[in-house]
Amino acid sequence: MELKLPIFKPVIPPTKFITSRGAKIRYADVGKGRVIVLLHGFPFSSEVWFGNGFANALAKKFRVIAIDLPGHGKSECVGYVQKMERMADVVKDVMDELGLRRYVLVGHSMGGYVALAFAEKYSDNLRGLCLFHSSALPDSEEKKMDRDRAIKIVKRDPAKYTNALVMNLFAVANHKYMKKEINWIRRMAAKTKKQGIVSSLEGMKIRRNREIILKFANYPVMFIGGKRDTVVPFASMEKQSQLPKKTRLLALERVGHMGFLEAKEICVKKLRAFAGSCFAQKV
Numbered sequence: 001m002e003l004k005l006p007i008f009k010p011v012i013p014p015t016k017f018i019t020s021r022g023a024k025i026r027y028a029d030v031g032k033g034r035v036i037v038l039l040h041g042f043p044f045s046s047e048v049w050f051g052n053g054f055a056n057a058l059a060k061k062f063r064v065i066a067i068d069l070p071g072h073g074k075s076e077c078v079g080y081v082q083k084m085e086r087m088a089d090v091v092k093d094v095m096d097e098l099g100l101r102r103y104v105l106v107g108h109s110m111g112g113y114v115a116l117a118f119a120e121k122y123s124d125n126l127r128g129l130c131l132f133h134s135s136a137l138p139d140s141e142e143k144k145m146d147r148d149r150a151i152k153i154v155k156r157d158p159a160k161y162t163n164a165l166v167m168n169l170f171a172v173a174n175h176k177y178m179k180k181e182i183n184w185i186r187r188m189a190a191k192t193k194k195q196g197i198v199s200s201l202e203g204m205k206i207r208r209n210r211e212i213i214l215k216f217a218n219y220p221v222m223f224i225g226g227k228r229d230t231v232v233p234f235a236s237m238e239k240q241s242q243l244p245k246k247t248r249l250l251a252l253e254r255v256g257h258m259g260f261l262e263a264k265e266i267c268v269k270k271l272r273a274f275a276g277s278c279f280a281q282k283v
Contacts, residue, residue, distance in 0.1 A: 010051040010184060015074070020093035021086070023076035026068040027094050031059025034127075034279045035103035036271075038066040039091065039111030041133070041257075042200050043162060043192040044185070045073025048108075051184055054260045057268040062275060065103075067094055069114060071196025080195075082203040088118035095125070104128040104275045109231065109257065110200065116210040119217065128278030130222040130271065133257045135232050136210040136240055147205045154197050161197070162189035171228040171256035181261050214243040220281070222248040222274045224267060226255035248274060 015028045028046055036058055040048045046066035049055035055064050068075035069087050078086050091114065095103065104127050107115030112134020119129055139147065153161045166186045170178060214221060221244040225237040234251065241249040250270050255262040 011053070012047050012050050018094055018097045020090045021078045023070055023078045025070065025090055025094060026074040028066045030055065031063045033062050034275070035100050036062045036064050036275050037091070037095065037103050037105045038064060039069060039105070039107040039114050040072065041109030041111050042204070043072060043189050043197050045188060047073065047188060048185070049260065051181065052261055052264055054264055054268060058272060061272055065094070065098065067091060069111065071199055072192055077195050077199055080199055082199040084113045084117040084203060084207045085121065087114045088121055091118055092122055101125060102127050104130065104278050106130040106132055106271065107134055108132040108260070109134050110204060113204060113207050116213055119213050120210060126219050128220045128222070128275060129217065130224065130274065132224045133226060133229055133232050133259060135236060136214050137236065138207055138209045139205055144205050147201045151198050151201050154194060158194050158197060159190055162186065162192070165189065168230060169257040171226065171254055171262060173254055174256065174262055178261065211240065211243060214240060217244045220246040220248070220274065220278050222250070224250045224252065224259055226252045226257060226259055226262070228255060229257045231257045
C-alpha cells in the first residue's frame with residue numbers, strides 16, 4: 001500500500017529582522033498565544049518549517065517563532081567558527097527583542113544542538129525542550145573527520161556537498177513519494193552561503209556532550225526520532241530519552257531525518273500536545 005502524503009505547496013510568511021552580535025538575523029512570527037520556538041537544521045533556514053504547513057498547523061494553537069540561525073537563510077554569520085553557544089545567544093537576543101520570557105524550544109538536528117546550548121545557558125526561559133532528530137552527544141572522532149572532509153568539498157563545490165547531503169536525510173522508501181519536497185530542500189540548501197556551511201560544520205565539530213543537561217532538566221523534554229534515520233540513529237535517541245525526569249519519545253516508522261516533512265500530521269499532533277502540557281504545568 002502506498003504512503004499517502006499531503007499536497008506540497010510551500011507558503012512562506014512575511015519575515016522580520018533584528019541585529020544580534022553585529023549580525024542581521026531573520027525570523028518569522030505567526031499565530032497567537034503561548035510561544036513555541038522552532039530552530040531548523042543544517043544547512044537550511046526557517047523556511048523549512050513552512051514548506052508543508054507544519055509551522056502554520058502549530059500556529060493554530062500557539063504563537064510560533066521560527067529563526068534563521070546565523071549563516072543560514074537570510075541571517076548573517078557570527079564568526080568563522082559558529083559555536084552552538086554563540087548561536088544560542090542569537091536565539092536569546094531574538095526572544096528578548098520580542099519581549100518573550102518563557103517558551104518551548106524545538107530544535108531539528110543542528111537546531112537541537114543549539115537548543116541544548118540554550119538550555120545550558122538560559123534554562124529559566126524554558127517551559128519545555130524538544131529534540132527533533134537531534135542528540136546531546138558530541139561528534140565522534142570519525143564524525144569529526146567526516147566534517148573535515150565535508151569542509152574541503154564545500155570549499156571547492158558547495159552544491160556537490162548539499163545535493164548529496166539532502167538525499168541522505170530522507171528514508172529511501174520515501175524518495176519516490178517526496179520528489180517535490182526533496183527538490184525544494186535541495187534548492188534551500190543551495191542558497192546557504194559557503195561561509196555559513198563551513199562555519200557551522202566547524203561549530204558542530206567542537207560541540208560538547210550535553211547529556212547532563214537532559215539528566216537535570218527541570219522541564220519536560222520530548223524526543224522525536226525516525227526509525228530509518230541514518231544521521232541520528234534512533235537507538236541512540238531512545239537511550240537519551242531515558243535521561244530526563246519528565247520525558248516523551250515519539251518513534252516514527254518509515255521516516256528518516258525529516259519527520260516534519262515525512263510524517264507531518266503525527267508530529268504536529270504530538271508536538272501540540274507536548275507544548276500544551278508544558279504550559280499547563282505549574283512553575
